[in-house]
Amino acid sequence: xxxxxxxxxxxxxxxxxxxxxxxxxxxxxxxxxxxxxxxxxxxxxxxxxxxxxxxxxxxxxxxxxxxxxxxxxxxxxxxxxxxxxxxxxxxxxxxxxxxxxxxxxxxxxxxxxxxxxxxxxxxxxxxxxxxxxxxxxxxxxxxxxxxxxxxxxxxxxxxxxxxxxxxxxxxxxxxxxxxxxxxxxxxxxxxxxxxxxxxxxxxxxxxxxxxxxxxxxxxxxxxxxxxxxxxxxxxxxxxxxxxxxxxxxxxxxxxxxxxxxxxxxxxxxxxxxxxxxxxxxxxxxxxxxxxxxxxxxxxxxxxxxxxxxxxxxx
Numbered sequence: 001x002x003x004x005x006x007x008x009x010x011x012x013x014x015x016x017x018x019x020x021x022x023x024x025x026x027x028x029x030x031x032x033x034x035x036x037x038x039x040x041x042x043x044x045x046x047x048x049x050x051x052x053x054x055x056x057x058x059x060x061x062x063x064x065x066x067x068x069x070x071x072x073x074x075x076x077x078x079x080x081x082x083x084x085x086x087x088x089x090x091x092x093x094x095x096x097x098x099x100x101x102x103x104x105x106x107x108x109x110x111x112x113x114x115x116x117x118x119x120x121x122x123x124x125x126x127x128x129x130x131x132x133x134x135x136x137x138x139x140x141x142x143x144x145x146x147x148x149x150x151x152x153x154x155x156x157x158x159x160x161x162x163x164x165x166x167x168x169x170x171x172x173x174x175x176x177x178x179x180x181x182x183x184x185x186x187x188x189x190x191x192x193x194x195x196x197x198x199x200x201x202x203x204x205x206x207x208x209x210x211x212x213x214x215x216x217x218x219x220x221x222x223x224x225x226x227x228x229x230x231x232x233x234x235x236x237x238x239x240x241x242x243x244x245x246x247x248x249x250x251x252x253x254x255x256x257x258x259x260x261x262x263x264x265x266x267x268x269x270x271x272x273x274x275x276x277x278x279x280x281x282x283x284x285x286x287x288x289x290x291x292x293x294x295x296x297x298x299x300x301x302x303x304x305x306x307x308x309x310x311x312x313x314x
Contacts, residue, residue: 031231032080032219035151042147044083048073048221049140052175056193058136059182063101065195066139067108068115069172072196073221074143075116076275079203080217080232082152083145085118091140092125095132105139108195115198118143149207153216153232156297159281160215162229162239163291165202167274169194170250173222174268181257191250199275206277206289213283218276226267226304229276233297241295243308248272255313262306262313 033046050069057063067090075085090109092102102125113120132138170178170192178192199219207214216232229239251271254260265271278297285291 032077032217033083033145035081035147042151044078044081044145044147045143046074046077047140047142048077049138050172052179053172053193054138055179056175056182056189059179060189060193062190062193063104063108065108065193067105067110068112068195068198069108070139070141071109071112071116071143072198073172074141075112075118076196076199076219076221078143078145079199079275080152080219081145081147082150082207082217083147085116085143085145085200087119087121087144088113088116089121089142090123091142092123092137093128093132093139094125094135094137095127095129096135097125097127098135101135101137109141112195112198116143116200118145150212150214152214153278154214156215156232156234156237156278157281158237158297158299160297161279161281161283161285161293162241162295162297163277163279163285164245164273164294165199165275165277165291166245167220167248167270167272168197169248171196171221171270171274173224173270174254177258177260177268178254181254186257187250187253197274202275203277209286209289210279210283213280215278215280218278220270220273220276222268224265224267224269225271225273225276226263226302230302232278236299237297238300238302239295240298240303242305243312244294245272245292247309247312252313262309263304265313266304266306266309 033044036043050066050073053069057066071088078085092105110120203217218229218232220228233239251265251269255265
């Protein structure tokens with residue numbers, strides 16, 4: 001069993017992004033958020049969902065944290081551009097509106113907005129019984145922010161340093177496979193539902209402390225470490241990633257119960273790193289900031305030392 005067997009084709013998704021770029025004639029599509037200059041005011045906007053983590057909510061009959069996930073997926077993308085979140089909107093589509101489920105979801109969204117220092121400005125709720133069965137539902141979020149300082153990513157150079165900030169679990173990607181692995185109750189479903197970490201406080205702190213020593217941020221979502229860090233690196237450069245952190249148990253569980261190779265794990269899950277920060281090579285990182293030195297920017301082909309991670313997964 002692997003991610004593609006569960007119905008998700010990452011390469012096909014990447015191909016669709018190329019189609020969107022062609023149709024929209026906007027080469028900037030594909031970044032973590034879109035940036036729009038309105039009379040000198042730089043606005044950033046991001047939209048996302050929470051995927052089949054919704055199915056896990058249904059299985060556990062627990063809906064009070066999925067709204068936090070929804071906000072986190074959008075806000076973390078905005079933060080990668082250096083944007084300060086301003087307001088959030090949600091779209092909630094269902095076959096039959098359940099007021100208790102709906103209340104739990106909205107309370108989670110509100111909590112996520114409070115953690116992100118933005119407001120829930122509005123949204124849309126749609127009952128569509130011809131499209132959704134019973135109380136099944138889908139969620140989408142939209143967040144707008146303003147860029148008052150530097151826009152990221154900046155131009156990077158060989159030797160720049162790649163640091164990671166820990167995730168607090170799986171976050172909101174890769175659940176199509178996980179839902180197929182839970183038939184024997186071999187893992188605590190409530191731990192799997194831990195809401196995606198919102199990195200607002202961490203990134204605000206780092207920008208204030210390190211300023212122009214920061215080159216960029218990468219939110220490790222769908223595509224994992226392998227696909228997301230290259231999104232912020234210049235075309236003529238790549239990355240060298242070493243085994244410098246402990247892989248959390250939940251990813252070892254996924255690896256042990258699936259047919260995924262370690263390469264697949266790094267292209268699907270965050271594997272313990274939820275946000276990446278690239279610093280200028282001259283930076284002096286304070287050990288108290290709890291950043292993990294993952295590797296550095298290089299010339300040549302991408303290098304992730306999978307063999308060194310093998311003992312971590314076994």
